[in-house]
Amino acid sequence: MITVESLTRRYAGLTAVDDISFTALPGRVTGFLGPNGAGKSTTLRAVVGLTVPTSGTATINGERFADLPNPGLEVGVLLDASAQHAGRTGREILTIAADTMGLPRRRVDEMLERVSLTPDEARRRVRHYSLGMRQRLGIGTALLGEPRVLVLDEPANGLDPAGIRWMRDLLTGFAAEGGTVLLSSHLLHEIEVVADDLVVIGNGAIVASGSKEELLAAAGTIVRSTSARDLAHALEQAGIPCTLAGDGSVRTDVDPARVGSVALAAGIALTELRSAEGAGLEDMFLSLTADTQREGAAA
Numbered sequence: 328m329i330t331v332e333s334l335t336r337r338y339a340g341l342t343a344v345d346d347i348s349f350t351a352l353p354g355r356v357t358g359f360l361g362p363n364g365a366g367k368s369t370t371l372r373a374v375v376g377l378t379v380p381t382s383g384t385a386t387i388n389g390e391r392f393a394d395l396p397n398p399g400l401e402v403g404v405l406l407d408a409s410a411q412h413a414g415r416t417g418r419e420i421l422t423i424a425a426d427t428m429g430l431p432r433r434r435v436d437e438m439l440e441r442v443s444l445t446p447d448e449a450r451r452r453v454r455h456y457s458l459g460m461r462q463r464l465g466i467g468t469a470l471l472g473e474p475r476v477l478v479l480d481e482p483a484n485g486l487d488p489a490g491i492r493w494m495r496d497l498l499t500g501f502a503a504e505g506g507t508v509l510l511s512s513h514l515l516h517e518i519e520v521v522a523d524d525l526v527v528i529g530n531g532a533i534v535a536s537g538s539k540e541e542l543l544a545a546a547g548t549i550v551r552s553t554s555a556r557d558l559a560h561a562l563e564q565a566g567i568p569c570t571l572a573g574d575g576s577v578r579t580d581v582d583p584a585r586v587g588s589v590a591l592a593a594g595i596a597l598t599e600l601r602s603a604e605g606a607g608l609e610d611m612f613l614s615l616t617a618d619t620q621r622e623g624a625a626a
């Protein structure tokens with residue numbers, strides 16, 4: 328289990344993460360989503376001890392990462408697949424990791440096979456690896472110590488379609504055996520398929536968290552008109568809070584019938600009116616983060 332409690336991280340003049348709390352539970356895949364610069368990497372780095380919080384805590388099974396005696400046996404981490412030493416071969420990287428964790432060398436061969444790196448690829452230097460191969464090696468390093476917790480930043484990055492499916496099966500299988508997975512991704516379809524729980528962050532603050540089903544069901548109404556601004560104004564005049572999403576739609580928590588009657592009374596022609604339920608993660612994401620999206624703000 329990963330527990331983040333009142334975590335704040337400030338850099339000179341900027342609060343990257345502002346008093347956030349959430350948990351990633353065993354047996355579940357928790358997807359961590361947010362627009363560029365929202366604070367995802369900062370949070371994941373704090374969880375694995377690479378960033379010191381300004382205040383608050385992040386713990387893995389109740390312990391701070393820095394206090395874990397042999398962290399690789401408890402938590403597998405893949406934050407930046409390109410951060411591996413480019414001059415070493417894939418096999419050398421896994422061997423060094425196995426030695427550091429006190430694992431038998433045979434684990435290296437098992438892991439190369441598990442992440443589908445061939446003996447020939449394992450002998451190549453990492454600088455000659457494709458992004459997808461680096462990602463596989465990174466996953467291999469993360470899984471080497473058979474940890475019960477995984478923390479992954481954009482794990483599907485660079486993988487081909489078969490690789491993405493492989494990663495998906497690996498993560499759901501890991502959670503099905505009781506493991507805890509916390510992963511960030513911009514690939515919303517991937518998150519939608521793989522995640523049980525979601526934590527959505529915008530501008531350093533949590534804007535939503537809960538089970539995927541709960542969050543997708545509570546998505547409200549999506550409406551479009553020839554002028555989104557006029558529609559938003561009419562809804563606000565009628566006391567209905569709404570947001571202008573980055574894709575030009577207007578989102579609100581009230582039901583479609585109410586929105587339709589306000590539009591009719593205001594003489595606004597609608598081009599789309601529907602319940603957001605079932606609209607999927609992308610719509611939910613855009614509506615929740617509308618205030619913090621660069622494109623949304625520009626629009």
Ligand SMILES: Nc1ncnc2c1ncn2[C@@H]1O[C@H](COP(=O)(O)OP(=O)(O)OP(=O)(O)O)[C@@H](O)[C@H]1O
Nearest residue numbers: 338339341343361362363364365366367368369370
């Ligand atoms: N070492 C640092 N020094 C100063 N500012 C930083 C540092 N690391 C992150 N930031 C700032 O903190 C904010 C959050 O960055 P972070 O990398 O956590 O976002 P993110 O959600 O991972 O974004 P992306 O989706 O683009 O990867 C950004 O404004 C970023 O510029």
